[in-house]
Amino acid sequence: xxxxxxxxxxxxxxxxxxxxxxxxxxxxxxxxxxxxxxxxxxxxxxxxxxxxxxxxxxxxxxxxxxxxxxxxxxxxxxxxxxxxxxxxxxxxxxxxxxxxxxxxxxxxxxxxxxxxxxxxxxxxxxxxxxxxxxxxxxxxxxxxxxxxxxxxxxxxxxxxxxxxxxxxxxxxxxxxxxxxxxxxxxxxxxxxxxxxxxxxxxxxxxxxxxxxxxxxxxxxxxxxxxxxxxxxxxxxxxxxxxxxxxxxxxxxxxxxxxxxxxxxxxxxxxxxxxxxxxxxxxxxxxxxxxxxxxxxxxxxxxxxxxxxxxxxxxxxxxxxxxxxxxxxxxxxxxxxxxxxxxxxxxxxxx
Amino acid sequence: xxxxxxxxxxxxxxxxxxxxxxxxxxxxxxxxxxxxxxxxxxxxxxxxxxxxxxxxxxxxxxxxxxxxxxxxxxxxxxxxxxxxxxxxxxxxxxxxxxxxxxxxxxxxxxxxxxxxxxxxxxxxxxxxxxxxxxxxxxxxxxxxxxxxxxxxxxxxxxxxxxxxxxxxxxxxxxxxxxxxxxxxxxxxxxxxxxxxxxxxxxxxxxxxxxxxxxxxxxxxxxxxxxxxxxxxxxxxxxxxxxxxxxxxxxxxxxxxxxxxxxxxxxxxxxxxxxxxxxxxxxxxxxxxxxxxxxxxxxxxxxxxxxxxxxxxxxxxxxxxxxxxxxxxxxxxxxxxxxxxxxxxxxxxxx
DNA sequence: CGAGCGCGTGTGACCGGTCACGATAGCGTG
DNA sequence: CACGCTATCGTGACCGGTCACACGCGCTCG
Numbered sequence: 001x002x003x004x005x006x007x008x009x010x011x012x013x014x015x016x017x018x019x020x021x022x023x024x025x026x027x028x029x030x031x032x033x034x035x036x037x038x039x040x041x042x043x044x045x046x047x048x049x050x051x052x053x054x055x056x057x058x059x060x061x062x063x064x065x066x067x068x069x070x071x072x073x074x075x076x077x078x079x080x081x082x083x084x085x086x087x088x089x090x091x092x093x094x095x096x097x098x099x100x101x102x103x104x105x106x107x108x109x110x111x112x113x114x115x116x117x118x119x120x121x122x123x124x125x126x127x128x129x130x131x132x133x134x135x136x137x138x139x140x141x142x143x144x145x146x147x148x149x150x151x152x153x154x155x156x157x158x159x160x161x162x163x164x165x166x167x168x169x170x171x172x173x174x175x176x177x178x179x180x181x182x183x184x185x186x187x188x189x190x191x192x193x194x195x196x197x198x199x200x201x202x203x204x205x206x207x208x209x210x211x212x213x214x215x216x217x218x219x220x221x222x223x224x225x226x227x228x229x230x231x232x233x234x235x236x237x238x239x240x241x242x243x244x245x246x247x248x249x250x251x252x253x254x255x256x257x258x259x260x261x262x263x264x265x266x267x268x269x270x271x272x273x274x275x276x277x278x279x280x281x282x283x284x285x286x287x288x289x290x291x292x293x294x295x296x297x298x299x300x301x302x303x304x305x306x307x308x309x310x311x312x313x314x315x316x317x318x319x320x321x322x323x324x325x326x327x328x329x330x331x332x333x334x335x336x337x338x339x340x341x342x343x344x345x346x347x348x349x350x
Numbered sequence: 351x352x353x354x355x356x357x358x359x360x361x362x363x364x365x366x367x368x369x370x371x372x373x374x375x376x377x378x379x380x381x382x383x384x385x386x387x388x389x390x391x392x393x394x395x396x397x398x399x400x401x402x403x404x405x406x407x408x409x410x411x412x413x414x415x416x417x418x419x420x421x422x423x424x425x426x427x428x429x430x431x432x433x434x435x436x437x438x439x440x441x442x443x444x445x446x447x448x449x450x451x452x453x454x455x456x457x458x459x460x461x462x463x464x465x466x467x468x469x470x471x472x473x474x475x476x477x478x479x480x481x482x483x484x485x486x487x488x489x490x491x492x493x494x495x496x497x498x499x500x501x502x503x504x505x506x507x508x509x510x511x512x513x514x515x516x517x518x519x520x521x522x523x524x525x526x527x528x529x530x531x532x533x534x535x536x537x538x539x540x541x542x543x544x545x546x547x548x549x550x551x552x553x554x555x556x557x558x559x560x561x562x563x564x565x566x567x568x569x570x571x572x573x574x575x576x577x578x579x580x581x582x583x584x585x586x587x588x589x590x591x592x593x594x595x596x597x598x599x600x601x602x603x604x605x606x607x608x609x610x611x612x613x614x615x616x617x618x619x620x621x622x623x624x625x626x627x628x629x630x631x632x633x634x635x636x637x638x639x640x641x642x643x644x645x646x647x648x649x650x651x652x653x654x655x656x657x658x659x660x661x662x663x664x665x666x667x668x669x670x671x672x673x674x675x676x677x678x679x680x681x682x683x684x685x686x687x688x689x690x691x692x693x694x695x696x697x698x699x700x
Numbered sequence: 701c702g703a704g705c706g707c708g709t710g711t712g713a714c715c716g717g718t719c720a721c722g723a724t725a726g727c728g729t730g
Numbered sequence: 731c732a733c734g735c736t737a738t739c740g741t742g743a744c745c746g747g748t749c750a751c752a753c754g755c756g757c758t759c760g
Contacts, residue, residue: 369746420746
């Protein structure tokens with residue numbers, strides 16, 4: 001490592017960045033006073049404070065994050081635990097967390113969960129047990145995230161972002177987007193258009209019962225419509241495409257609710273290849289409102305979700321937990337259906 | 351912070367996680383020996399090592415990352431500096447870095463650059479100057495990234511991911527995807543199909559001269575084709591859409607190369623709304639091969655880029671720099687054109 | 701047979717902050 | 731005028747690792 005050079009070259013540039021003690025010496029106070037200024041302690045006289053601040057400014061001093069974390073016991077940081085970083089919902093949530101963290105002067109780390117195997121789950125949980133991880137937000141939209149949440153050591157300050165409320169109690173703070181009512185809304189839109197029922201191509205869900213899928217089922221049951229078998233498609237567009245081909249072959253299918261916009265794309269492509277017009281013959285609705293969906297042909301009817309808001313709320317909650325404060329009120333923008341071109345009344349029977 | 355409880359409740363669970371000295375005491379050695387085992391020092395007798403390892407295992411000891419970083423002078427971590435986390439190229443590169451880092455046992459941090467203003471650039475550079483940032487990878491596809499790269503303190507171990515070689519020398523290790531030849535390839539494909547020339551809707555570029563745009567120009571000039579004015583569209587699909595409307599109005603436009611797939615989507619939508627068939631009347635090619643592009647209608651001809659490989663290579667290079675090792679050889683998958691449905695020969699003049 | 705060397709290990713200081721406590725000064729009060 | 735209190739500031743120890751160096755031991759070699 002770099003050590004302070006005692007004699008060094010004559011006009012050598014400083015090697016080691018200034019420490020709190022260097023600043024103290026320059027300002028003519030003790031290191032503790034500098035520390036107090038850094039932490040905004042009220043018991044520092046105004047002129048002392050300005051002197052210290054001037055020294056800090058002049059020397060270009062910046063507190064060492066590792067040292068601070070070591071002394072404090074936990075870092076002023078947030079680390080996001082997630083099974084994926086590219087999928088729109090995950091990436092947007094991460095973005096929301098990052099923005100809020102940066103605004104608050106927190107460092108941000110990312111730890112992805114390789115799989116939901118016991119080993120990978122444990123490794124992720126161990127990772128965030130380290131104090132340098134700071135506060136933790138686990139994105140628990142899927143089984144891997146949910147397992148990590150359960151495996152977390154009790155004393156790591158963590159909150160979870162989940163898909164829908166009503167999940168079994170975990171003893172942890174959770175913040176959710178209400179996808180269930182949103183999915184119901186989308187399904188009702190299709191029903192109101194005159195469709196007999198709505199098929200569902202699903203993403204993997206944490207428990208298969210409380211999120212998008214549940215909302216779809218709710219709406220169908222409330223309307224007394226038949227509830228077709230769910231078509232699972234993973235996160236994979238290819239799987240959605242395959243599912244779409246099967247659906248396309250069935251003349252009774254006139255409306256499809258997809259677990260997310262990517263799946264909707266796969267389904268729509270399959271429909272296209274089979275010559276089934278969207279929305280003329282079958283209506284398709286997605287979920288998430290990814291940026292491109294408004295530009296598709298036809299533009300996709302979908303449900304807009306406030307993932308970024310979810311991320312920000314999670315950050316606030318995680319920090320509150322880190323500080324031992326009461327949980328802040330959360331106010332998220334409710335999901336909303338945005339109707340575009342991919343839905344229409346079913347073709348009237350000839 | 352949590353302090354060790356001296357007397358504490360009778361059967362109280364341990365509060366503080368075990369430290370290196372606790373392990374040493376349990377194994378009957380000194381803390382330094384434990385440290386040596388942790389770092390794989392060869393000068394530890396085999397049976398001593400196994401004893402220490404057993405104690406570590408039994409106590410569930412995990413080294414404190416902050417303490418290690420403080421002692422070492424730099425953290426075993428990599429932090430990614432980027433202007434964006436959602437755009438496909440950026441997100442994929444980040445993903446590649448994360449995978450490699452996780453495999454190597456490195457922590458990963460993210461720091462996004464708010465804008466390319468002097469202030470934001472400086473803040474980002476300051477952030478990674480902290481030793482806890484570890485090695486640094488700056489994604490310099492855009493002006494903000496390039497500015498941060500230039501603003502970096504000389505002694506922070508950093509490498510940059512850039513769009514194409516041939517950039518002005520920065521004195522920094524840079525790793526690039528050769529987009530220039532890739533763009534030329536795509537342009538030549540269109541020319542070979544019989545198009546008189548190719549229009550270009552561009553993403554922002556770091557210097558407007560060495561990346562995608564330059565490759566396009568190269569190919570046009572080599573073929574003696576006219577070089578139309580570049581249509582800049584930012585990162586914004588709406589801007590691409592607007593550009594597409596203008597292009598659609600010009601009957602001379604028969605082929606469009608877009609700076610990325612998102613822009614291609616905007617352009618294609620505009621063409622669609624104007625009733626200009628793709629690829630019948632105009633051919634469109636994108637860049638990046640985002641996951642959905644194969645499922646669009648028509649499926650997009652585009653250039654596949656190995657962003658994940660770029661990310662992995664950047665990580666390796668950054669770590670080598672952190673360790674003071676020689677730069678490793680990099681081998682990236684070259685970009686390749688994937689021809690799908692959105693390109694065809696121009697309609698023959700009636 | 702003693703000096704020299706290499707192996708395996710332990711001790712002390714240090715990284716750069718934080719906490720707990722003590723010291724000093726200035727002030728008001730009985 | 732002695733006492734106590736508060737505002738302000740400084741000293742020492744500590745967080746949990748790392749480095750530099752010293753030490754004891756057994757071996758080889760002159």
